[in-house]
Amino acid sequence: MSDREPRTLGERTLSSVTRARTPTRGSTRGGRGRAQAEASASGVAPPPVPPVDAGVAAPGDPRFEGIMQLQPPKFTGTGDPEAATRWIEGLEKAFELLKCSEEEKVTLAVYQMQEVASTWWKATRREVFPEGVVPEWNVFVRAFNNKYFSSCAKQLKMAEFLHLRQGPMTVDQYEAKFAELSQYAPRLIQDPEEKAMRFIDGLRPELKDPLVPFDIKNYNELYGRAR
Template sequence: MHQLVEQFLKLKPSKFDGKGDLEAAILWVKELEKAFALLGCTEEEKVTLAVYQLQGVANDWWEATRGRVFPIGMVPNWTAFAETFNGKYFSEIAREQKMVEFLRLRQNQMTVDQYEAEFSRLSKFAPRMVEDPVDRARRFRDSLKPELCSQLILLNLRDYNELYERA
């Protein structure tokens, strides 16, 4: 375990203090999962390493929650930890707010590159709306500036990357 912790810390994973918005928590989990995959961690090791990265109110929350999630004798596993963490830091209300942000997203004064970056960032919160590649491309196109949108409609492009490049 000592060697695993050393390897993990060499990757310089971020700490999580429970402050910040929904996206900070999402990025923290994704970063950890990348490190876990690289290091070939077991389920129990994932929990141990993740808990080590908790600080402040997040650590206090886990200390108060740990016994309920992993009663004495139960081997910790990443799935249970992640579900509990998500329940705390990815509240349904916060996810809905991000989905509404995605629904309201319009290019307006952004460049196409800025709009695409925002589209990609927010689309994670509305996966069912963009899981079909044609729907993803259509949604991207329809929220562009009207003059761009009307030109792209004529081209009848169905591929998201091609649509983005043409825009």
């Protein structure tokens, strides 16, 4: 066994997860023995141990220690469709840091669901992951997006991107909105020149007109000059 102490948050979390998942033989036998002795003394049979359900998270599970320290976002199932996208992206950042397995990703995501979203998952999880099927993150995300980010919502975001104009926004604010909405229309910005053209077309005239003669085809350069 290595003497190296875990240094990163992910390593410490994984170390605690491993220890939590591997109870010692003596502690297991001792726990069962005490439970049986107490049950015999009281004359009441001990309650059955509930099966582990990968779709339902339990507070106090050591697997949540690391991700709770990162304060991941919660999701209620209401509001702008963008909230669903931001929630998934926020969780995936935490998962990458903690080196979570596919099953742990699903479990931790479900733990962060509240209100309407939690109710939806309780009613849906057996359809998404039938009994005996190991949860996979991509499968969960697909089911989640089908519920909370419909094709109609995607079309609306694409239309918003196509009609985006700087207006009263600063250049930095406009660029941030451009980047945010462009993810819903990836085919429209695949060509770097077309991406630059769409960006400059949305600038206010007093910023756009002096830049047009330069015929700048690099997006980053165009953004820098517009600032």
